[in-house]
Amino acid sequence: MAKTYAEINEKIRKGQAVVVTAEEMIDVVADAGIRKAAKQVDVVTTGTFAPMCSSGAFLNFGHTDPRMKVQHAWLNGVPAYGGLAAVDLYIGATVVAEDDPLNTEHPGEFRYGGGHVIQDLIAGNDVRLVAEGYGTDCYPRKRLDTWLNLKDLNQAFLCDPRNCYQNYNVAVNLHAERDIYTYLGVVKKDLGSANYCSAGQLSPLLNDPYYKTIGIGTRIFLGGAQGYVFWEGTQHDPTVARSENGVPKGGAGTLAVVGDMKAMEPKWIVGVSMLGYGASLAVGLGIPIPILNEEMARYTAVKDEDIVAAIVDYSRDYSHNEGRPLGHVSYKELKSGSITIKGKQVPTVSLSSYPRAREIAAILKEWIKAGDFELTEPVQLLPSADSGQTFKNLKERPASQEGR
Amino acid sequence: MVERRVVLHFPENLIDQPIVSRMVREFSLEFNILRANITPQQEGLMVLGLAGKRVDVDKALRWARQQGVSVQPLEKNVVRNESVCTHCGACVVVCPTAALWKDPETQDVIFDPDKCIACELCVPVCPPRAMEVAF
Structure with a gap:
């Protein structure tokens, strides 16, 4: 009855695998039932497209003549981290240009940051590298100012420490006398909006709530190319409260992912500016889930109405780690355009693009059906609900008065 | 007319x-x-x-x-760069005339230029900056 990864891959190679998207799986299970669906379907594809702030890229641009050990570097004016050997850089998604006015005139626009540099590189645009070094016997050069292009880099890989959040908060503004500007967009005053960010029923980790098939080594769709999960994501928090169907009721699992930027497309890796908040990177990510057994068929048939998210006040509670969620609301309600909180009808705002998530799931399905993408069995599974692992806030041990 | x-x-x-x-x-x-x-x-x-x-x-x-x-x-127009819009929906909440709205069926963000009053509130709110002012 149960299938193996090898059997599914054999079917993929023969062009016989039955692949459906997570949206389609809902109907398959509704029509055929769990048992038949588990037999019929081999793979369910998922997708998500949203700002994922904990993202970045490693770049190696090759040795200069004479050689140089880069200490400080800027890409299109945006600082990159050079504390790695000689000509390796890491550019983070949320870093902004050094002359960015930030929030001095609130709300700041944050028009260009690390995410935009990454998108520019993937789009094939030249990016200006300015670098400084202090000079050593073997690396004497101290200054560099040159154009770079992705095609000329030795390696360029997106390496995101935390992507693909399994569920997320719904932000509201209860207390502020003005609109507030957050990473979930503009949250209107007087409960004027409810801002959310998840693909819901299409989202990868909501279709594998206990990480039974998604783990270290899982091959994924990342930015239009094939990438991999390489670790649990930072802040991975598998022991949060879950609904009866196993789906976490708030932010829970996360993934660290990696992929070759040279194979990516700028449509799926998009630099974004969050008004009053900062720069970031919208990442397109999709994961195939093998239907090894009836349990996986059940998980992948999860519907928006069966996935709930916590409503959290971002005008005080979130910032000060206070209070409790105002309640929970399903993605079906969120996607309807408005929800009711405290008797008030509140318009909903999405930061996650469901149309793009749907496109990703469809592309991944086509790749697998065409035999271009085989599934990988994780070399190690991620800590799950039984791990006892939690995400802790910092317990401060003040080292000076200045840090207060 | x-x-x-x-x-x-x-x-x-x-x-x-x-x-x-x-x-x-x-x-x-x-x-x-x-x-x-x-x-x-x-x-x-x-x-x-x-x-x-x-x-x-x-x-x-x-x-x-x-x-x-x-x-x-009304000379200024706000136009949407269709190749840049990702259909997230961040703009919908700030549009005062509902010229930007989300289709509940498809979850696509619809832009209705006839309802747009070129107030430009959506321009800096759009994360990928798809809304542009045209003169």
Whole structure:
């Protein structure tokens, strides 16, 4: 009855695998039932497209003549981290240009940051590298100012420490006398909006709530190319409260992912500016889930109405780690355009693009059906609900008065 | 029939006059108030859509000018760069006229330029900066 990864891959190679998207799986299970669906379907594809702030890229641009050990570097004016050997850089998604006015005139626009540099590189645009070094016997050069292009880099890989959040908060503004500007967009005053960010029923980790098939080594769709999960994501928090169907009721699992930027497309890796908040990177990510057994068929048939998210006040509670969620609301309600909180009808705002998530799931399905993408069995599974692992806030041990 | 969108500035002494009402009645026009507010300096600002016979629209605007109202055509347009929009929905909440809205079925963000009053609030709110001002 149960299938193996090898059997599914054999079917993929023969062009016989039955692949459906997570949206389609809902109907398959509704029509055929769990048992038949588990037999019929081999793979369910998922997708998500949203700002994922904990993202970045490693770049190696090759040795200069004479050689140089880069200490400080800027890409299109945006600082990159050079504390790695000689000509390796890491550019983070949320870093902004050094002359960015930030929030001095609130709300700041944050028009260009690390995410935009990454998108520019993937789009094939030249990016200006300015670098400084202090000079050593073997690396004497101290200054560099040159154009770079992705095609000329030795390696360029997106390496995101935390992507693909399994569920997320719904932000509201209860207390502020003005609109507030957050990473979930503009949250209107007087409960004027409810801002959310998840693909819901299409989202990868909501279709594998206990990480039974998604783990270290899982091959994924990342930015239009094939990438991999390489670790649990930072802040991975598998022991949060879950609904009866196993789906976490708030932010829970996360993934660290990696992929070759040279194979990516700028449509799926998009630099974004969050008004009053900062720069970031919208990442397109999709994961195939093998239907090894009836349990996986059940998980992948999860519907928006069966996935709930916590409503959290971002005008005080979130910032000060206070209070409790105002309640929970399903993605079906969120996607309807408005929800009711405290008797008030509140318009909903999405930061996650469901149309793009749907496109990703469809592309991944086509790749697998065409035999271009085989599934990988994780070399190690991620800590799950039984791990006892939690995400802790910092317990401060003040080292000076200045840090207060 | 023509349709025209205009920005009307009312000086303080005209704020309590039924100018728009007389314009549409005397010149047989249809009107749609796209935006209206009174500034802290007590000036009135109204973005108005007018529809009627071309000659009547022209006459009505000429008459309004004679009353002391400044009339400017709505020249700026906000356009959406379709290749940049990711259909997330961040813009929907700030649009005062619901020119940007999310189709609950497809979850696509729809932009209806006819309802847009070029207030530009969506421009900096759009994460990938798909909304652009065109002159």
